[in-house]
Amino acid sequence: MESRIQKTLTQWFPEAFADKKSALKTDYDFLNHFAKYSRSLIREGSENKSEPFKIINLLYSKGSLFERNAIENEFFIVFAFDENPHTLKESLSLLPEPLRSVFIKTILEN
Numbered sequence: 001m002e003s004r005i006q007k008t009l010t011q012w013f014p015e016a017f018a019d020k021k022s023a024l025k026t027d028y029d030f031l032n033h034f035a036k037y038s039r040s041l042i043r044e045g046s047e048n049k050s051e052p053f054k055i056i057n058l059l060y061s062k063g064s065l066f067e068r069n070a071i072e073n074e075f076f077i078v079f080a081f082d083e084n085p086h087t088l089k090e091s092l093s094l095l096p097e098p099l100r101s102v103f104i105k106t107i108l109e110n
Contacts, residue, residue: 003027004059004063004067005027005030005031005059005063005067005070005071006024006027006030008055008058008059009030009031009034009055010030012051012055013034013037013052013055016033016034016037017030017033020033027066027067027070027074028070028073028074031070031071031074031075032074032075032078034052034075035074035075035076035077035078035079036078037052038052038053038075039078039079039082042094049094050094053094053095053096053099054096056071056075056099057095057096057098057099059071060098060099060102061098071102072102072105072106076102076103076106077106077110079091079103079106080103080106080107080110081110083107091103092104
């Protein structure tokens with residue numbers, strides 16, 4: 001049975017999961033894969049590079065403690081490890097306001 005995270009991500013971004021869906025089993029797998037997909041959108045300069053963050057914001061704001069922890073531990077951690085002083089401003093500008101503090105917290109904790 002698909003979780004809320006899995007269902008939402010595959011409905012909004014089917015192209016991100018077209019060939020990987022069967023290999024991804026948990027919310028953590030889906031979020032980690034989606035973070036790598038989102039990071040590739042940013043690196044390519046895609047016009048819709050901020051869209052993944054809007055969906056993550058919806059999932060995070062209405063999510064259970066488990067879902068919020070999964071988003072912090074699998075989605076944001078991918079970006080936190082790549083972050084440096086030169087890219088932080090751009091990264092924060094892509095995030096909806098409520099997620100900025102979560103992202104900074106993730107950077108500081110890791």
